[in-house]
Amino acid sequence: MRLAIVFLFFSLAAQAQQNFDTVNIRPLKITDNIYMMMGAGGNIGFIKGEEGALIIDNQYGPLSGKIAQAVLNEGGGAIKMLVNTHVHGDHTGGNDNFKKWGVTIIAHDNVRDRMTKGNPARNTDPRGKDAWPLVTFPDRMNVHWGGEELELYHFFTGHTDGDVIVKFKNANVFHMGDMYVQYGYPFVDVNNGGGINGFISSLDKMLPLMDGNSKIIPGHGNLATKKDVQVFRDRLVEIRDAVAAALKKGTKVADVANLPIASKYDAEWGKGFVKGKDFVMMVAENLSKK
Ligand SMILES: [Zn+2]
Numbered sequence: 001m002r003l004a005i006v007f008l009f010f011s012l013a014a015q016a017q018q019n020f021d022t023v024n025i026r027p028l029k030i031t032d033n034i035y036m037m038m039g040a041g042g043n044i045g046f047i048k049g050e051e052g053a054l055i056i057d058n059q060y061g062p063l064s065g066k067i068a069q070a071v072l073n074e075g076g077g078a079i080k081m082l083v084n085t086h087v088h089g090d091h092t093g094g095n096d097n098f099k100k101w102g103v104t105i106i107a108h109d110n111v112r113d114r115m116t117k118g119n120p121a122r123n124t125d126p127r128g129k130d131a132w133p134l135v136t137f138p139d140r141m142n143v144h145w146g147g148e149e150l151e152l153y154h155f156f157t158g159h160t161d162g163d164v165i166v167k168f169k170n171a172n173v174f175h176m177g178d179m180y181v182q183y184g185y186p187f188v189d190v191n192n193g194g195g196i197n198g199f200i201s202s203l204d205k206m207l208p209l210m211d212g213n214s215k216i217i218p219g220h221g222n223l224a225t226k227k228d229v230q231v232f233r234d235r236l237v238e239i240r241d242a243v244a245a246a247l248k249k250g251t252k253v254a255d256v257a258n259l260p261i262a263s264k265y266d267a268e269w270g271k272g273f274v275k276g277k278d279f280v281m282m283v284a285e286n287l288s289k290k
Pocket of ligand 1: 086088091159178
């Protein structure tokens with residue numbers, strides 16, 4: 001089951017790879033100097049300042065030139081700094097290019113660690129040295145850019161063990177990485193240190209940082225609100241608790257996926273690359289290892 005999910009994940013990446021020539025990087029202006037940019041792969045956050053541009057995530061390697069051009073088109077100048085929200089290639093694929101162009105890359109300690117070592121469990125080779133972040137941190141960091149205070153937070157292991165969310169403090173804008181997505185059931189990448197309990201606990205730390213006016217850039221999907229993140233969190237709690245109750249009753253991990261735990265969300269969430277049964281199985285495997 002886990003292999004099936006990993007396979008689907010990579011086939012999704014491969015699928016996107018074939019169409020890079022036709023991908024356009026589409027900027028959405030959120031404030032005077034903060035943007036979200038969509039293309040293929042994870043959403044990019046971008047702030048312009050006297051210092052040049054700082055971007056959050058960078059999609060796939062073949063798109064680096066288009067991303068740099070899109071930033072120039074918006075008057076952002078040269079990209080000088082880059083934050084990785086986590087290790088996955090649909091968010092960090094251009095690290096090599098940007099580093100060669102003199103961009104300073106910031107990430108969680110575990111992102112660099114995983115890039116240097118690779119991950120046999122995910123069949124991932126080490127990334128070339130040019131992709132490795134130059135600055136890493138364990139849980140908190142502030143970056144001062146374009147008149148903004150960027151607060152970088154890592155709470156618990158969630159989507160992976162190196163997730164970082166970014167709060168643009170004055171503008172009340174958040175980049176969530178894959179800790180909040182709209183493609184359906186989220187992916188809990190246990191082979192990259194992720195876990196469902198940490199995923200939920202992290203969201204419980206993030207939600208109080210937001211208010212009704214917050215603008216939320218998801219890892220994948222459209223600009224969202226705190227309410228959207230709250231609904232997402234509540235569903236994860238409901239599914240996690242139902243799986244935990246079934247395991248407590250003695251249901252075998254393999255049988256938990258056949259219970260109708262996630263079915264009520266399938267119409268809305270089941271269209272993504274993680275299906276309801278896969279998600280329930282992933283949660284059951286994860287909880288049974290505790
Ligand atoms: Zn991801």
